Amino acid sequence: MAKLSLMFESKVVKEVPIGGKPIGIGRSPDNDIPVDNLAVSNHHARVFFEAGRLVVEDLDSLNGTFVNDLRVERATLHDGDAIHIGKHRIIVDATGDAPVPVETGRKKAAAPRINETMVLDTKERRNMLQQAAAMGERTQFASGRMKVPTLVVLRGKTDQTEYALTNKLTVIGKSAMATVRIKGWFKPEMAAQINQRDDGFYIGPGDKVPSVNGAPIHGPLRLKDGDVIEVSGVRLNFIFRE
């Protein structure tokens, strides 16, 4: 059976057999070949059989569909053709059992293994990220990256008046090893903790349950710029400092 192979670099990421129904390609997850790249439209293109020929049709995508580097609205596909959508390449196998031609000189693996872990080299990685960033609608990271997440002490006795959050884990408490050291008697060793995750900073309880903007938290809570944290008689302001 004819099939489409979604490639990433020289590896097959996904293979889809082409049957009676058209194959949808796009960013939306309801596509047969979902491609998660912001350069790709939600419903970007489709591939289907028409009168015995295999056809690709662009669905008025923003950035276009390319077959062998030519932008097409609609084109007949032949065995070995490459469809380019965004940064992705989809190889057409119209013959069925013949192996998918791979352009690189590397020895082809016995069978394409989806989910195989691979590593990008520095250049590939820079390209991918730049590409993604250039396309990104949410490009605030460029300025966001320059900002330092900071805790400013508004009230209470601590060893510093301000703390830059540079660690994955910040401990607030009386412990000598705590980042934010609370002073005074009967203070908990570890009152609360802040975990830096990929998508932001999360405050979680320690020996005490902290409040954020006046409300006690239920489990880890993602901090927003300007949030006020209160725990064990200390009031802290979480801000992104320029």
Added chain:
Amino acid sequence: MQIVSGGVSDVGRVRTNNEDCFRIVAPLQLFVLSDGMGGEAHGEIASEVAVETVVKHCLGGPDNHAIPLLGEPRPGLSSHTKRLASAVLLANKKIFESAEANPEQRGMGATLTAAWIHGSKLSLAHVGDSRAYLLRGGVLQQLTSDHSLVAEQVRRGILTLAEAEESQMQSVLIRALGAQQEVEVDAEEHVLFTRDILMLCSDGLTRMVTEPEIAGTLQAESDPDRAAEKLIALANEYGGADNVTVIVVRLGSVPKGWFSWLRRGARTKNAGNNGSSGGK
């Protein structure tokens, strides 16, 4: 600090070989986990070289100055952390050189996540998408950043967490041991408290089992080996798409205080530390 630990590795339900490797060196309180990649048996070679190299380099001890520290000087970190980070750099070098020398090993690589506990200080060194978690106060906190393309895109605000979890690019790493001559190693230190639970795991666990489930299992099962087994059983129940390896380390306090002798009898049960064990 009293420490009990355990670890288990499993091939999963889909793969036929286990490319994960781990080692617990109880006398050193050193815990090392690696997930190998590369065709044929090369992923297994890579992860084993990674683990062995790190363990050997640390066995030399932080006070053994005959063993060189590699990489950029990292002021502010303890000698244990520096030793651990340079051990990871050395492992990268070994895997890379082996792949250069043996063309059939081209493309092999490994992740590495290592934890070394010294007193109440935890040293972590990390490359790749295996993870270290700390369960404290009922909250599971991730101590490592995945060096994967999708995680980097989340950090840069290009993808949301939900989009990243749906992505087909989850297996694409931006850093791994053996991929290049030089590698940047994440090294960090944390202070540990009694009742903390540390867990190291390969992505075979975190792609299958949710964090609340991990937290619940770690809290419910006090025996580290059994906790690891239960987590692996969960991953397999949900499909076991990849090799799964879990190391669980529980920290307890040595009883002290005026009336601690009253409770001492009840505590001896947990005092045993499992010997150095390894797994494939």
